Amino acid sequence: MTEQSQFALLGKKRFLPFFITQLLGAFNDNIFKQSLILAILFKISSGTDKALLINLCALLFILPFFLFSALGGQFGEKFAKDALIRKIKFAEIVIMLLGAAGVLLGSLPLMLAVLFAMGTQSALFGPVKYSILPQHLEEQELVGGNALVEMGTFLAILAGTVGAGIIMASSGYASIVAACVVLVAVLGYLASRGIPAASPAMPELKLDWNILRQSWLIMKLGLGQRPAVSRSLVGNSWFWFLGAVYLTQIPAYAKEWLNGDESVVTLILTMFSLGIGLGSMLCERMSGHKVEIGLVPFGSIGLTVFGILLWWFSGGFPEAAVAHDWLTVLSYSQAWWILGSILGIGLFGGFYIVPLYALIQSRTVEHERARVIAANNILNALFMVASAIASILFLSVAELSIPQLFLTISLMNIAVNSYIFKIVPEFSMRFMIWLLSHSMYRVEHKGLEAIPDEGAAVLVCNHVSFVDALLVGGAVRRPVRFVMYYKIYNLPVLNFIFRTAGTVPIAGRNEDLLIYDAAFKKIAEYLRNGEVVCIFPEGKLTTDGELNEFKNGIERIIETNPVPVIPMALQGLWGSFFSRDPHKGLFKRLWSRITLVAGTPVAAESVKRELLQAQVAALRGDRL
Structure with missing residues (x-):
């Protein structure tokens, strides 16, 4: 498509x-x-x-x-x-x-x-x-x-x-x-x-007109969803807490800290709104047209960084006998740093909020979706009221200045999102995948529409580097369960990502029979549940850039679970830092273009390891 x-x-x-x-x-x-x-x-x-x-x-x-x-x-x-x-x-x-x-x-x-x-x-x-x-x-x-x-x-x-x-x-x-x-x-x-x-x-739902009872039940329904959805509701409402603080304090901030008139308030509101709009628009391009919750931690980091910068650049603004208008304010270099910080808050707010809304919609069952969003609206209102109470406490009781309030909520943002990402480590995992595919590599995708939107399927791919699973997982729209050699699965740092993603560790039959048998049982369970499983049939990383012989594990999987198999190939990874190329270097092929290409699905009855190996080799071509 x-x-x-x-x-x-x-x-x-x-x-x-x-x-x-x-x-x-x-x-x-x-x-x-x-x-x-x-x-x-x-x-x-x-x-x-x-x-x-x-x-x-x-x-x-x-x-x-x-x-x-x-x-x-x-x-x-x-x-x-x-x-x-x-x-x-x-x-x-x-x-x-x-x-x-x-x-x-x-x-x-x-x-x-x-x-x-x-x-x-x-x-x-x-x-x-x-x-x-x-x-x-x-x-x-x-x-x-x-x-x-x-x-x-x-x-x-x-x-x-x-x-x-x-x-x-x-x-x-x-x-x-x-x-x-x-x-x-x-x-x-x-x-x-x-x-x-x-x-x-x-349509058969019986309306309950008891407002308090139904509000309580709907809140329980929303917060009782799977952790990714329920914590997304919290994250969404936390954004409105932050937004309410900024929008409420902007008029007083413009008057007291920029010595500005009403036009300066409008200028700041415009920068904040444009930032939200720009961040929202960039979300689709940065997420590759899919629900990419890896952008949520990215947005959270930006909200904190630019909130701290806004506090840092506030104070000491030139005074005047008459309030500055917006043109006068723009004549001072300090104002550009302040406005840039406000634009950054809005920009990263867009990165934060859009994927959360999309996740809530896509992972909530249809017959509960409207009520879950209703729960989100109630929670938003609660957080906005809490923002007003918190502002009063910080400004009037604790006697903080408005920039200090901005600093405080920026630091609170670290605590709130650390809690969310701890409960739902998928956010952190997707962020690391997104970061890898947008920093060290430029990843191009071809033919991924061959992967079905629903139902079980097995992906088979060549194995070039230690980050193959991250690159494939970041490209495919659906969650992918990977099968990988248990020693790679146990690598420090990467093990956190693999465990979070539900990766299946596997060993050779003669190496560890327990791990070997447990792997096939877990694969069967995933496929029975209609999920996508990805395996690297070579069983090990290539040491020369060429394909190793495919093992017969793929045939055993399909014999027990007759589902379509989609051949895939990674191009351009050989020689990168994470490959086993003896001549690799840290900066060799840095920011190089990597291509992930998928071929035509193979029906279960036609699956043979030799056929799949030939198809993967053809998809990879001469580009190692």
């Missing part, structure tokens, strides 16, 4: 209407919410404490995520998602008509009620929004689809925030806001009518 950029999805009916729908929804939420906040600050005279009202706005918008996400998860399982989205978007029109009336009348209670209704609509939409993607996208499109959604969401947030500021500066702001929110809601509904059918995953 030809790999395309994620932007190709924007030309497909199965994605574009949904993308426009969610984009307009995020934009409308932020236009109304930010306009309300600015109206409280500058337009509406009230004897009530303005700071209290602004905090009330935040509470009213986030409270529905606690109350109604569980209901949204049930709706997403029971009803057709396309029809459900249209009903939710029609409700948005009604809500925004009330919001427009509140703005035109200057009625603060009505606008606050509408804000709560908006939060409710978003809470119901969230589980459907992410659970519909796996129904309309192929697995190799999930990363790109999620990247576009994340980019669109953050750019819509930015556009809504900036747009509200521009509108509220006008004397006729009320009529403009009223017309804008209703128009965008109507456009969002019209876009939703183009979303293709998405059948319900569990």
Whole structure:
């Protein structure tokens, strides 16, 4: 299959209407919410404490995520998602008509009620929004689809925030806001009518209207998933904890530490949002069009590094009698370091969040997906509330400065993700594989579509170096169970990766009969479970770059477990540091192009070791 950029999805009916729908929804939420906040600050005279009202706005918008996400998860399982989205978007029109009336009348209670209704609509939409993607996208499109959604969401947030500021500066702001929110809601509904059918995953589900009980059950369902999914929920929510801290503190940071005006706040928000968008877009290319969770540790490292750099470069910014505008701020070299750090936080945030969303979607069974995402939304809301409490404690009680708060959460990021990666070492393993295939080697893939998307299969490949398994495992979209010589399996450092990946150690029959028999039993178990197993039939590394004779183990495996066999070959590894070339050097063939090529699957009844050896030799060709 030809790999395309994620932007190709924007030309497909199965994605574009949904993308426009969610984009307009995020934009409308932020236009109304930010306009309300600015109206409280500058337009509406009230004897009530303005700071209290602004905090009330935040509470009213986030409270529905606690109350109604569980209901949204049930709706997403029971009803057709396309029809459900249209009903939710029609409700948005009604809500925004009330919001427009509140703005035109200057009625603060009505606008606050509408804000709560908006939060409710978003809470119901969230589980459907992410659970519909796996129904309309192929697995190799999930990363790109999620990247576009994340980019669109953050750019819509930015556009809504900036747009509200521009509108509220006008004397006729009320009529403009009223017309804008209703128009965008109507456009969002019209876009939703183009979303293709998405059948319900569990139409027989009986709705439970007890909010507290169902929220608790859905949280148990989400956190009770396999560790890779449940800890991805935690990681996802932790990202929103970090994001909430940064986004909440940016206005005060711009004013107090950069001596800037409102335009500087917009500049920083723009850099942060562009960073998220850029990181999301780069995810697909860096992951090779597959769900590559190895990018999560990479993103986590970047979040910490750039958070520390932001703290390091803050302080001592030139003062002025009048607040700096954004152009004045850009005239100082220190500002470029600060803005670069903020861009880096957003960039690596994209690397962090997109693979997590894709993993949650791809590894959750269809009839639980919407409820698991509902659990994620509840957890996100909890973490965002926790971020507000933590900020108050650090800034008011511990009396830290805002840059010191940024430093603190950057160090907390190390602790939180160390816990996640310890519980699910697959993250660390995939990161090491990704790092190897993007640092020492440039790996090109050919013909890998021959490997089935589902069902058991055996891969056979030539054995050139100690890192063959890492290169194959990093290239294949599905998890691969490797069979390898037990002495290589036991190598320091690499053993951690092999154990995490479920590798099967094997020895010669005359060398260790127990290991030999246990290996074939484990291989049979993997194949019965419909997994992909990879073996190196030579049984040892090549010492001269040429193929060794294939052993008869492959025939024994297929005789017991008749599954397709896909021949593969690695080209260009001989002479590298990890090969047994006597003339190798540390920098020999560094950053060289390695090719992994797969051939036509061989039916079980045709499997012979001589045939497979000839096919692997033909695939490898003359390039050792």
